[in-house]
Amino acid sequence: MFKKQTVILLMLVTLLGSSVLTLLFTGQLNFAAGESRASTAGLLSELSSGQSGSSKADLSKLETALKLVKQNYYQDVDTTKLVDGAIQGMMNALDDPFSSYMSKETAQEFNSQIQGSFSGIGAEVSLENGKVVVVSPIKGSPAEQAGIRAKDVLLSVNGESLEGLSLNEAVAKIRGPKGSSVEIKVQRSGTSEPMTFTIKRDDIALETVYAKMTDDKIGLIEVTEFSLNTDQRFKDELTKLESQGMKGLVIDVRNNPGGVLSVVENMAGLLVPKGKTIVQVENKAGQREKMLSTGSSTGKAYPVVVLTNKGSASASEILAGALKESAGAKLIGETTYGKGTVQQSYDKEFGDGSLIKITMAKWLTPNGEWIHKKGIKPDIAVDQPAYFSVAPINKDTSLSYDSNSDDVKSAQTMLLGLGYKPGRDDGYFSKETVAAVKQFQVDHKLTESGSIDKQTAEQLEAALVQKIADPVNDAQLNRAYEEIRKEIGTSASK
CATH class of the missing domain: 2.30.42.10 (PDZ domain)
Structure with a gap:
């Protein structure tokens, strides 16, 4: 189990994996690991034993294709590569970005990095x-x-x-x-x-939970993904905030790509009242299983807000849906990514170190909504300022007066975000833009040319990164705090 979860963590953080995941570690396919699968005939005969009808015919067709390639291809072929390719072809045929196969070599890359940093x-x-x-x-x-x-x-x-x-x-x-x-x-x-x-x-840091408290006792817990001990870390930080007299809580799952289903269930159970639904999982037969909270009977007395954006996916959406529909939390920010399926990971069945992930169910919110490819809409929609998502400037060529391009538009957006006045933001390098660039160059001790060369572009982007990192400029977070303060005030007046 530890290796499975660690592999998933590594996939999420280092871009080794194939997709954002909500993993369910329940039940295993009844395949025997057996001996090495290097022999195609051995592999297919083993898999086809006990099959009948079209299944046997299909497996026989696959075996025939492999034999024909081995016997007739003009060069020697690696049987293992053929088998890996066949399995990968099966996964591709599913047309599901969340189901995938990793060969022995790829899986070994995961395992080789589990013990150290990556x-x-x-x-x-x-x-x-x-x-x-x-x-x-x-x-x-x-x-x-x-x-x-x-x-x-x-x-x-x-x-x-x-x-x-x-x-x-x-x-x-x-x-x-x-x-x-x-x-x-x-x-x-x-x-x-x-x-x-x-x-x-x-x-990439393995820490997934960050917490702090405002002066007026509003707690903020950022969760960057749901992996390994994230649920325990969340519980620890929540307990610490509560012991310090927390009056309201903001949970930030923006740009959180997801993780392990059992972890998000445990976290939601800390806030959702006992007996209420956290998530529903529906199998291919249409049978639904409700995951119920085992937390306190009344839930939490303080108000909760969840921050989301279009990078909040999978387990993040499960948490947001559970808290919104079963715990009365408000969602603030942007519509979430929209990933409503559950994967099972198998790393023992092949017996050679390879790994397969299969979408085995879909999940639904407590109210039964399937958010796949739709996402969850916030209760209060708040966009970040334009400069939060501005494109970087191409630094291969300088930008100057009278030019017109997307790079100029990006520079104008940056200047506006930094408090300068380029006069426009449509991509035309006007005289007002020249004046704004000159002022920026003076303020940052650059050559006062009025044109945007590589050095000026780099300084613009660096200054913008610094501004974005300052919570004071986070419109979504500030609106969340505002909403919590309003809730606290309402409660106090009753």
Whole structure:
């Protein structure tokens, strides 16, 4: 069990995995591990034993295809590669970005890093309609700091196109040692031209829970993913805040790509009243199982707000749905990602170190809503300022007066966010924009040219990152605090 969960954690944090996950570790397929599966005939005869009708015919067809390739291909072939390819083909045929197969070699990469630190860019991706799409950058990761956003489509890595690659193949191109840089080209909805990000890989922190208290006793718990001991860490921090006299709670699951189902159930159970539904899981036969809270009979007396955005996926959505529908919490921010299925992970059945994940159920909110590909709408919609999602500036060429481009538009958005007045934000480099750039250059001790060269662009982006990191400028968080204070005031007046 530990290895399974650790593998899932590694998948989420280092971009080794194939998709955002809600994992259910209940029950196992009744396959015997047996001996090595190196022999195709042995593999197929073992799997086909006890089968009948079309199942036997299908397996016989697969065995025949493998034999024909082995006997007639003009070069020697690696049987293991053929078998891995056949299994991967099965997973691809499901047309499900959340079901996947990892060969022995890929699984070994996971296991080799379990005991130590690991590095990556820190974003979760899935394969959608043949495209590598970002589910969510992990909070504080190099990907988030560089400006990668949920729903971005990754086009190429270091000039190599990702088109036609499996997700594992694409991820392998993105991975690399700590300190090394990778150039990623991205297509973002709403922009006409692809954007290029240069990201320095780094170690990704294993800590998933961060807590603090405001001066007026409003607790904030940020949860970056649901893995391993996240539920215990959440319980510890919640208990600590309550012992300090917390009057209201904000739970931040923005850009949280998900994790293990049992973990989010445990966390929701701390806030949802005993006997109320946390989540429903429905199997292929349409049978539903309700997961009920075993917490206190009354729940919590203080108000709870959950912060969400389009990078809140899977287990994050389970928590948001449970707290909204069964605990009276309010959701503030943006509509969530929309991932309503549950995967089972199997890493013992093949007996050779490979791993398979299969979507085995869908989950529904306590009220029975399936949020897949729709997401959960917030009770109070709040967008962040435009500069929170501005595209980076291409630094290969300078921008100057009378030019017109998406890069100029990005620069104008940055200047506006930093308090300067470029006069417009439509991408035309006007005289007002020149004056704003000059003022920025003076304030940051740069050459006062009025044009945006590489150094000016880098300083603009650095100043903006610093501003975004300041909670004072977080419109969604501030609205959450405002709502909690309103609730506390209402309760106090009764």
